[in-house]
Amino acid sequence: MFSQVDIGSFGSFTDLAWKKSLKDAGNTVQNFKRLNVLYGRNYSGKTTLSRIFRALETGRIPLNYVGSTFTVHGDKGDVTQSGLAGHGYDVRVYNRDFVNENLSFLVNQTNGEIKTFAIVGEKNKEIEDALAAIQVKLGNVESKAGLRYELEAKKKERDRTKGNHKTASTSLEDKLRSHANDKIKQNRTYGPAVYNIDSIKKDIGSVKKASFTPLTTEEQAVKVNLLKQEALPDITDTVSINLKIESINKVAEELLSRSIKPTQAIQELLNETALQAWVKQGIPLHKDKRDTCAFCRQDLPHDIWQVLDSHFSKESTDLESSIDSCLTSITTEIQATSGFLTLNGDKFYAEEKVSFETSKKSLADCLKVYKQDLEALKAALDRRKNTLFQPVAMPVFRHDSTAIQRCADDINALIAKSNGRTSSLEKDKTAARESLRLTDVASFIGDITYDSELVRIAGLKTDSDNANTAYTEAEAEILKQEAEVTRLQGQQKDERKGAKRVNDLLNHFFGHDGIKLEAKDNAEKTAVKFEVTRDGKSAYNLSEGECSLIAFCYFIAKLEEPDSKGKDLIIYIDDPISSLDGNHIFFMFSLIESLIAKPIKNTDGSNSYRYKQLFISTHNLDFLKYLKKISLPNEKNHGGSQHFIVERNGGSSQISLMPSYLRDYITEFNYLFHQIYKCRNQGGANESHEPFYGFGNNLRKFLEAFLFFKFPYHDDKNDAFERIKKFFGEEDPTAIALVNRLNNEFSHLESIPDRGFKPVEIPEISKVANYVLDKIYATDSAQYNSLLKSIGEPERTH
Structure with missing residues (x-):
């Protein structure tokens, strides 16, 4: 499973550091869990985030995202933009790019196509038995049986022996590096200015030769004196002895x-x-x-x-x-x-x-x-x-x-x-320096028992190689068995069944038996192609809602193709309810709940899930309301769930924990109240200026909803602004000013366009926000405190 994502640069995301941004009230970092729900308004960055996960599925960065940097952290290791191939995660993403790549006909009904896929066809007893036997042989880590469990044990042994070898090798390397840099290089008598670990390894090779003999203490003193020696004039005297x-x-x-x-x-x-x-x-x-x-x-x-x-x-x-x-x-x-x-x-x-x-x-x-x-x-x-x-x-x-x-x-x-x-003085000095240095190296490798360490490291390397060979062979055997699974599943593949599965989903969950996806032979009858039909005829001019239904049912059916079925899938669903009405939104939720989210009851009464990890993002509050009812994995045994909000502050998107008013209450009314509440203090603008820029519209919409239920009767003399007067007091000059500013300034610019070119008056907005909040509290403190509770704020006592 994935736990975190850090985004240096990717579309609207810049410098997103998960451990800094995703903390709860107790300052504890919160990670992705098994089920993750993400909410964000249009253009907040939801689809951009989904593209990171789709890059893990396709193995490539999307077009126009050159220079992107990100790191997705997970239990199988981290994945960066440069390591998209061979990361070991099975990811399936439904988003706009999935539709464009697989169902381009829905985007361009003139030149587009719908890619075919096959799912497992009618059961074949012999093949099913063979597949079952292979699955038993493969086993899994959770059941502590089979090749996959053995592979995990071999992986741990490989990592352990590799770590031991690396630790011993690194320790010896550090000793060599330290002596090279801190001792020899710093000794200006014989240490060259450029001397590193490669240099000392070369010198060790020299002192290991049979022809090498280290200098005695006296010889070292002579060499040191030679290095201090300046060039002398020639000696003209000679010794001439003639004994008489x-x-x-x-x-x-x-x-x-x-x-x-x-x-x-x-x-x-x-x-x-x-x-x-x-x-x-x-x-x-x-x-x-x-x-x-x-x-x-x-x-x-x-x-x-x-x-x-x-x-x-x-x-x-x-x-x-x-x-x-x-x-x-x-x-x-x-x-x-x-x-x-x-x-x-x-x-x-x-x-x-x-x-x-x-x-x-x-x-x-x-x-x-x-x-x-x-x-x-x-x-x-x-x-x-x-x-x-x-x-x-x-x-x-x-x-x-x-x-x-x-x-x-x-x-x-x-x-x-x-x-x-x-x-030859300089040449002799060079030779003296080398002799002194080699003598130093010979003494050093004796002190650290270099030869013994090499023998020990060689033994650890053999252990590591043997463990790696065992792991590689076990992995190859698993790949062989998985290839056999693919081969057997290929014998069951039926592309017509893929189209039929899409139609079953359309009919069962959405009641669309008029629109179908049909698998038709091409002209040469050498292949099958998918075609959308309505009442038996090729369908064109599909509505956006129909395109959304077909695309998502296609995605769900595609999860049953051989490359996906039976795998521990990480599924990411990005905003699947585009252009759907209320009924279809509910049916979309029902489809996700029934075929993906709802756990399977095991014979022992425990739950198992069809997915390894699930992400669902949306901009629709109705769909978010339904997602509140989705089957949530148990926190203790099955990985739990988490809710996030994706927001765009200025030009940069951010991910944070979903506020309780969205997670628990799911109404725009709570959201609008929270935005107004954020404006009560001027200092809040330093942390987030968005609520202050949207204050006018947010306040007008909140008061329209709040006062409609307080004064439900409506006639020409009882419009929204009349309700404001009644609530705040018709004689209160502040209330009259509030009505005028709401009507003429805060939420409109056409009458005073020059205000759009001026900075927002933060102090005045805070003053108005506090006036409204105080009035609501004075009128109905119980309702006011309930609103505070819905946004995770403490009750007001005075």
């Missing part, structure tokens, strides 16, 4: 092992190395300068220099000189080691800086050993110098020349690599 220890070693080895002897040795000096060194140092301080010892002040022996020269021979002097020369070379080499590497890490890019510092330390360690070896060789030479006549053992070297050269080569390679990085 091999050549020095050869000289030193010979000096340390050279054997020399004094010409005439002084044994005492040979025995005391320190003394010999002390003497040797003193010779240049005394020779050719002193005759006395600078230390002890004793006279030197006259032959001291010959003795000493014999001890310190030329050979020893040469050795000493050679040792000094070698020591100088060693000192120079030691000093040179500190200049082998003058570079610092600041000249390198971040990634090479770490390797440089490592190689630099390795080189320094190797050179330290090298320097120690030089120092050891120097110490050995110093010892030989102090013991010229005693050989000294060659020290053992511990340095690794190959390692020193390897460190130098590594540093030179880093220099070349760093210099080359300048041209």
Whole structure:
């Protein structure tokens, strides 16, 4: 069933929001129910509303309604103007468009036609049994049996599993989206300006590859530093190491092992190395300068220099000189080691800086050993110098020349690599950002157990697919059975029975046995066509009333065609009593009551209905009065009933709940009284100005009816205005003014046409309305309060 309709734009309807407009006195939204009666004056928008429902039946928007927007809410889902096909509601609408499409002959009797339709013909026991068996197999949801009930259960399971899969999938998607937008995108270190859920899914694919290895904490720090790095100038220095220890070693080895002897040795000096060194140092301080010892002040022996020269021979002097020369070379080499590497890490890019510092330390360690070896060789030479006549053992070297050269080569390679990085810096930064981002993504999917979630979602998807397959197969089986029903019903179809059913309705309900709808063979006798006849002859110049009767009986009979019979129909009947007299209006009501609205008594005493939902709209108060007596579905068990009013305020139509004076009393008299009552307060014009514009005519018609029954005698001196004088008081100047204004201004414009071009005088209308209401209350308070009650207003006490 349908519950509500929201209309953005459709004909005279604009911005109709059901939940705002359709509320009762308790501010509770009221929906469509099983039976719905709608009243509205001509041109209020009733037929326009019916066209929305007919669009659901035909699957297309009517012509000249381009750009329309609406949503019909119901228990099988919402239907919008863009989803008219396949919505699942079986709708049948009787309105002007139905007549134009199916009975164009009634509109254009020259070129029009009446479309044929067939209904189920005489019963065939075998076919009936087959149809009954299929219907039992199909079953229904209400009886909780059959394929349709099973389909409903499968639909719930499909929806449940689909919901579970969607919830899990959406949850994972939300986590990915949140991390992409709130974490990575916001991290300007490695987050690109354009990064979304598709981007993170792509990155997840990258980190899932076997070749991917996440960065360590140290590597991440290096990458971050690289991103901060600006382009550096090329390093022009290189490390060039030429170790001279091999050549020095050869000289030193010979000096340390050279054997020399004094010409005439002084044994005492040979025995005391320190003394010999002390003497040797003193010779240049005394020779050719002193005759006395600078230390002890004793006279030197006259032959001291010959003795000493014999001890310190030329050979020893040469050795000493050679040792000094070698020591100088060693000192120079030691000093040179500190200049082998003058570079610092600041000249390198971040990634090479770490390797440089490592190689630099390795080189320094190797050179330290090298320097120690030089120092050891120097110490050995110093010892030989102090013991010229005693050989000294060659020290053992511990340095690794190959390692020193390897460190130098590594540093030179880093220099070349760093210099080359300048041209590729931006590319390296891009790669660093990607590595950092992918490491972040790898950590994230580990935190949310991404792989496990994928497995779980895949399982839920399998459950959903299986449930959907079960539902689809069950639905296909139902469609197969329904197709078989259609096929069997087709064997019973009889188009002549369709015409006969229309004639039966015309005759039974309206007594028209002169006008008939006949099914005649065409000239080739290959098809049947419908033709309206009167007394056996083709009928033309049909009255509007006759057209209305034929059209509605056609619609009722058409409900029995195979495509409609047996289905849960939503029936919408729009103003079926056009141009009918009072008797025919009653018979029209009787037809609707007997064949559609009246419930069927089941064997257990409960009621069932021929329709799923019924809408009836009318502009006729007499027909509305009869509809008050229509069979109403029980509110608790069968969906209840509701009454609405369609009104046009200005240029826009609106739907609201029917006032009690129309729903309960059904007279124009009550309506006119309500319109006057609405004008008692000036503020009412802000909510609805229509009663104020119609005030004159409404007041004149109300007083004519009200005072006629009070003063029923009529002669030339007792017309409507004379009755007004009698009721309000002939001497009351206000009453005389009221008579004049009613006669000359409020309800007529011909004598004062300029008033039609002026705004309505709201304060004056309110004053007149209150004067009339007060007078009625003062004359007969009981009748006045009864009128108030009829329009849903509280009684007046003073």
